[in-house]
Amino acid sequence: MSTSPPKQSSLPRNEAPNSDSALADHPAAIEALRETGAMFYQRGWSVGTSSNYSVITRHDPLELLVTASGKDKGRLAPHDFVLVNDRGQPVLPDQPKSSAETLLHVVLAQELRVGAVLHTHSVWATLLSDYFAPQGGFGIEGYEMLKGLAGITTHETREWVEIFENSQDIPQLAEQVREALVDPDRPVDHGYLIRRHGLYTWGTDLDEARRHIEIFEFLFEVVARQLILTGELSSAAAALET
Amino acid sequence: MSTSPPKQSSLPRNEAPNSDSALADHPAAIEALRETGAMFYQRGWSVGTSSNYSVITRHDPLELLVTASGKDKGRLAPHDFVLVNDRGQPVLPDQPKSSAETLLHVVLAQELRVGAVLHTHSVWATLLSDYFAPQGGFGIEGYEMLKGLAGITTHETREWVEIFENSQDIPQLAEQVREALVDPDRPVDHGYLIRRHGLYTWGTDLDEARRHIEIFEFLFEVVARQLILTGELSSAAAALET
Amino acid sequence: MSTSPPKQSSLPRNEAPNSDSALADHPAAIEALRETGAMFYQRGWSVGTSSNYSVITRHDPLELLVTASGKDKGRLAPHDFVLVNDRGQPVLPDQPKSSAETLLHVVLAQELRVGAVLHTHSVWATLLSDYFAPQGGFGIEGYEMLKGLAGITTHETREWVEIFENSQDIPQLAEQVREALVDPDRPVDHGYLIRRHGLYTWGTDLDEARRHIEIFEFLFEVVARQLILTGELSSAAAALET
Amino acid sequence: MSTSPPKQSSLPRNEAPNSDSALADHPAAIEALRETGAMFYQRGWSVGTSSNYSVITRHDPLELLVTASGKDKGRLAPHDFVLVNDRGQPVLPDQPKSSAETLLHVVLAQELRVGAVLHTHSVWATLLSDYFAPQGGFGIEGYEMLKGLAGITTHETREWVEIFENSQDIPQLAEQVREALVDPDRPVDHGYLIRRHGLYTWGTDLDEARRHIEIFEFLFEVVARQLILTGELSSAAAALET
Numbered sequence: 001m002s003t004s005p006p007k008q009s010s011l012p013r014n015e016a017p018n019s020d021s022a023l024a025d026h027p028a029a030i031e032a033l034r035e036t037g038a039m040f041y042q043r044g045w046s047v048g049t050s051s052n053y054s055v056i057t058r059h060d061p062l063e064l065l066v067t068a069s070g071k072d073k074g075r076l077a078p079h080d081f082v083l084v085n086d087r088g089q090p091v092l093p094d095q096p097k098s099s100a101e102t103l104l105h106v107v108l109a110q111e112l113r114v115g116a117v118l119h120t121h122s123v124w125a126t127l128l129s130d131y132f133a134p135q136g137g138f139g140i141e142g143y144e145m146l147k148g149l150a151g152i153t154t155h156e157t158r159e160w161v162e163i164f165e166n167s168q169d170i171p172q173l174a175e176q177v178r179e180a181l182v183d184p185d186r187p188v189d190h191g192y193l194i195r196r197h198g199l200y201t202w203g204t205d206l207d208e209a210r211r212h213i214e215i216f217e218f219l220f221e222v223v224a225r226q227l228i229l230t231g232e233l234s235s236a237a238a239a240l241e242t
Numbered sequence: 243m244s245t246s247p248p249k250q251s252s253l254p255r256n257e258a259p260n261s262d263s264a265l266a267d268h269p270a271a272i273e274a275l276r277e278t279g280a281m282f283y284q285r286g287w288s289v290g291t292s293s294n295y296s297v298i299t300r301h302d303p304l305e306l307l308v309t310a311s312g313k314d315k316g317r318l319a320p321h322d323f324v325l326v327n328d329r330g331q332p333v334l335p336d337q338p339k340s341s342a343e344t345l346l347h348v349v350l351a352q353e354l355r356v357g358a359v360l361h362t363h364s365v366w367a368t369l370l371s372d373y374f375a376p377q378g379g380f381g382i383e384g385y386e387m388l389k390g391l392a393g394i395t396t397h398e399t400r401e402w403v404e405i406f407e408n409s410q411d412i413p414q415l416a417e418q419v420r421e422a423l424v425d426p427d428r429p430v431d432h433g434y435l436i437r438r439h440g441l442y443t444w445g446t447d448l449d450e451a452r453r454h455i456e457i458f459e460f461l462f463e464v465v466a467r468q469l470i471l472t473g474e475l476s477s478a479a480a481a482l483e484t
Numbered sequence: 485m486s487t488s489p490p491k492q493s494s495l496p497r498n499e500a501p502n503s504d505s506a507l508a509d510h511p512a513a514i515e516a517l518r519e520t521g522a523m524f525y526q527r528g529w530s531v532g533t534s535s536n537y538s539v540i541t542r543h544d545p546l547e548l549l550v551t552a553s554g555k556d557k558g559r560l561a562p563h564d565f566v567l568v569n570d571r572g573q574p575v576l577p578d579q580p581k582s583s584a585e586t587l588l589h590v591v592l593a594q595e596l597r598v599g600a601v602l603h604t605h606s607v608w609a610t611l612l613s614d615y616f617a618p619q620g621g622f623g624i625e626g627y628e629m630l631k632g633l634a635g636i637t638t639h640e641t642r643e644w645v646e647i648f649e650n651s652q653d654i655p656q657l658a659e660q661v662r663e664a665l666v667d668p669d670r671p672v673d674h675g676y677l678i679r680r681h682g683l684y685t686w687g688t689d690l691d692e693a694r695r696h697i698e699i700f701e702f703l704f705e706v707v708a709r710q711l712i713l714t715g716e717l718s719s720a721a722a723a724l725e726t
Numbered sequence: 727m728s729t730s731p732p733k734q735s736s737l738p739r740n741e742a743p744n745s746d747s748a749l750a751d752h753p754a755a756i757e758a759l760r761e762t763g764a765m766f767y768q769r770g771w772s773v774g775t776s777s778n779y780s781v782i783t784r785h786d787p788l789e790l791l792v793t794a795s796g797k798d799k800g801r802l803a804p805h806d807f808v809l810v811n812d813r814g815q816p817v818l819p820d821q822p823k824s825s826a827e828t829l830l831h832v833v834l835a836q837e838l839r840v841g842a843v844l845h846t847h848s849v850w851a852t853l854l855s856d857y858f859a860p861q862g863g864f865g866i867e868g869y870e871m872l873k874g875l876a877g878i879t880t881h882e883t884r885e886w887v888e889i890f891e892n893s894q895d896i897p898q899l900a901e902q903v904r905e906a907l908v909d910p911d912r913p914v915d916h917g918y919l920i921r922r923h924g925l926y927t928w929g930t931d932l933d934e935a936r937r938h939i940e941i942f943e944f945l946f947e948v949v950a951r952q953l954i955l956t957g958e959l960s961s962a963a964a965a966l967e968t
Binding site: 531652 | 874937954960
Binding site: 153155211217 | 770773774775776798847849852853856857892894920922923924950953954
């Protein structure tokens with residue numbers, strides 16, 4: 001997707017482009033997000049109008065194309081998107097309300113300079129985000145599928161999945177995430193969970209972010225079914241430490 | 243969907259419109275219900291010709307467009323619907339038999355003035371409706387997905403899911419539901435279960451009712467898998483009370 | 485589907501119709517079976533070329549249209565079918581081999597005069613057919629979905645699912661099934677399981693047989709998940725006996 | 727798919743065919759692999775760009791058409807494939823990088839002279855490959871679905887699923903597999919698992935390999951759910967030994 005600045009408009013101020021024409025600068029990103037929504041909905045990761053997705057269209061100053069609030073992700077329309085700035089506010093008049101959680105996208109765009117952010121609500125993510133909340137997170141290690149996370153080249157690795165307490169105070173939650181992102185002692189490398197809520201992950205572009213969702217969802221299902229099958233996590237943790 | 247009265251017919255009495263022409267006044271509602279059926283069937287919530295759906299087409303006097311009895315919900319035909327009145331009887335001659343449970347739709351339309359009612363049969367709903375029947379229901383709390391239910395704005399809430407004993411005496415069951423709906427001490431806010439049978443939910447329009455189905459089905463799966471994983475409900479209940 | 489005898493052929497003996505022209509008499513049944521296969525494959529009930537399906541095209545003398553052996557049920561071709569007689573043999577030259585289990589279809593057609601027989605291999609059916617084999621079967625009772633089985637009008641019923649030991653001696657297995665079908669003390673009303681193998685069910689026509697597959701598969705999943713969740717069957721059994 | 731040698735090229739050396747024209751000799755194999763990828767992705771067996779597939783296009787000298795590295799298996803493009811030789815190296819200039827695990831395909835092609843190799847990453851395969859690793863593998867026996875594996879004609883059989891420890895040293899892992907394949911005491915008949923990684927299976931052609939994937943995935947789910955339901959494998963093992 002394009003990361004170049006939008007074309008200069010020659011329109012006089014009183015004919016400011018409406019939101020539709022602004023969105024018209026990003027047809028490929030919108031189409032890719034619509035297809036992503038249809039796929040995630042079919043998988044059961046974005047039902048009930050849950051979830052929100054964004055593509056960063058410009059970094060300086062920051063501009064994100066984000067899903068509008070309350071839309072059915074299985075059938076997103078071309079106009080179910082908003083262009084927002086670094087405060088999560090629409091950059092143009094007459095736009096629909098962006099997702100309430102837009103600031104969580106902004107903080108990732110700012111701190112990690114990612115190209116896309118995806119947030120989903122799956123059953124397995126919801127379960128594990130609650131199960132491991134008392135420990136603040138959980139490690140996933142020893143699985144080949146970890147190599148699907150950017151930069152990981154061996155299964156002999158440990159991915160820490162940080163869990164944040166859920167909150168309706170999104171600005172405060174966004175600051176907690178920002179603190180974790182800049183803290184060298186807290187590894188939030190590819191994604192994190194919000195308790196009884198869902199997953200945030202990202203990528204340099206939408207394809208990578210989408211791959212990360214698929215990898216995390218796969219691993220969450222493995223971890224949860226492993227717990228049901230054996231009552232404990234895989235022995236990989238112990239094996240790696242010996 | 244339209245809630246306006248059907249167009250006045252200029253046909254003389256002996257050329258009363260047949261059911262097809264009556265249905266022809268509601269093409270958008272029929273198309274939306276057919277698509278809903280195909281989706282619910284694919285999800286496994288409406289297999290084996292189970293389930294029934296309705297859209298309220300007029301409130302005074304009450305008129306509902308409801309699925310005909312015994313149809314395959316995965317491939318509903320345009321004529322697999324009936325227009326019924328407040329006694330659940332067809333309003334026009336030559337219509338197919340409406341669902342046996344039509345009165346359960348009527349009571350919701352009357353007491354809550356909803357725009358659509360959806361009833362589904364899922365595996366998880368069937369399991370939980372039996373598991374929690376001795377307590378008369380169960381609470382779901384602390385989950386972000388609860389915000390998908392109309393009017394709920396925080397995960398720090400508790401949704402009570404009332405469970406009614408199953409019965410083939412639909413008029414009697416409808417009266418039990420009516421009593422619960424008008425009883426301020428019994429919260430039947432967004433949906434209820436019938437034991438070893440299924441879910442009823444509703445909305446101001448079909449989109450909202452469909453969202454409620456998706457939210458309840460998601461939460462039922464979370465609750466049931468949580469029980470399998472840990473043997474108990476989420477600790478959210480305790481957390482909210484402290 | 486048509487149950488009328490095939491059209492009289494005016495072809496001279498040395499131009500006897502080949503199997504394709506014989507199949508050409510049953511385009512609707514073939515199309516319906518192909519669609520059924522695609523759906524069952526998608527559900528995971530007929531993967532790995534497993535399962536076989538038939539439609540009875542004539543009762544006196546018996547003639548069945550049955551899936552050819554070893555075909556991928558997710559993409560059945562129009563010529564992946566065979567017309568067979570009451571010994572399971574092709575009625576015309578140059579036909580592909582019919583399913584090895586054809587005689588199990590024949591015995592149901594003969595004893596129950598059904599219109600269609602469906603046999604599927606699902607994970608839940610495989611599990612339950614093994615779990616309950618020591619008792620020779622299991623009862624399913626108290627579920628609303630039981631009303632999807634032909635002739636059942638209340639959830640207050642008990643459907644016995646007989647389990648036969650698996651065998652590669654199909655003629656012998658077919659005779660065991662025949663004995664059970666004609667024994668008034670052994671209720672094989674809508675379907676039966678073969679141990680670690682799969683489900684047989686049937687109907688007056690293909691739509692009814694397909695509905696029975698959906699109903700049984702739903703109930704098998706409910707029963708198996710109930711066992712995982714609680715360690716025992718639903719309390720409906722006890723409730724019905726009081 | 728064709729196993730005949732590619733057509734002789736009449737192009738002079740300095741107009742050597744580029745990779746696209748080389749791929750152009752195998753349109754049917756490419757199309758079949760793309761469809762296989764879309765199906766496996768939909769089933770959840772090849773998400774997150776995991777998995778790799780190959781078709782052997784020539785045996786002497788060996789030439790394989792294999793999926794390029796890191797592609798989304800749910801939407802493989804016609805150019806997401808590479809033709810490689812018996813060292814896993816591209817046979818033509820300007821080709822994309824082949825899958826890192828190409829040598830695991832080569833060793834199967836060499837030792838078993840198969841026509842196609844499929845490697846998938848499913849949740850159940852991942853779980854069982856870890857659960858049974860201490861014993862080096864596990865047996866599956868007594869299930870009718872075993873007959874979907876080439877050459878098996880009765881459910882009264884035992885399929886041993888060997889488990890190899892995962893490694894990023896693919897040449898070494900390939901040699902371990904080769905040793906097992908040629909060792910008459912180690913039955914690696916239709917497939918094997920790599921620990922916390924996934925399944926390799928094969929067939930005389932792509933259809934057979936695909937059938938084997940479906941059969942193994944079905945049986946893995948049965949075995950894992952059986953363990954969850956009863957805490958032990960099916961009693962078929964004991965029954966066969968008496």
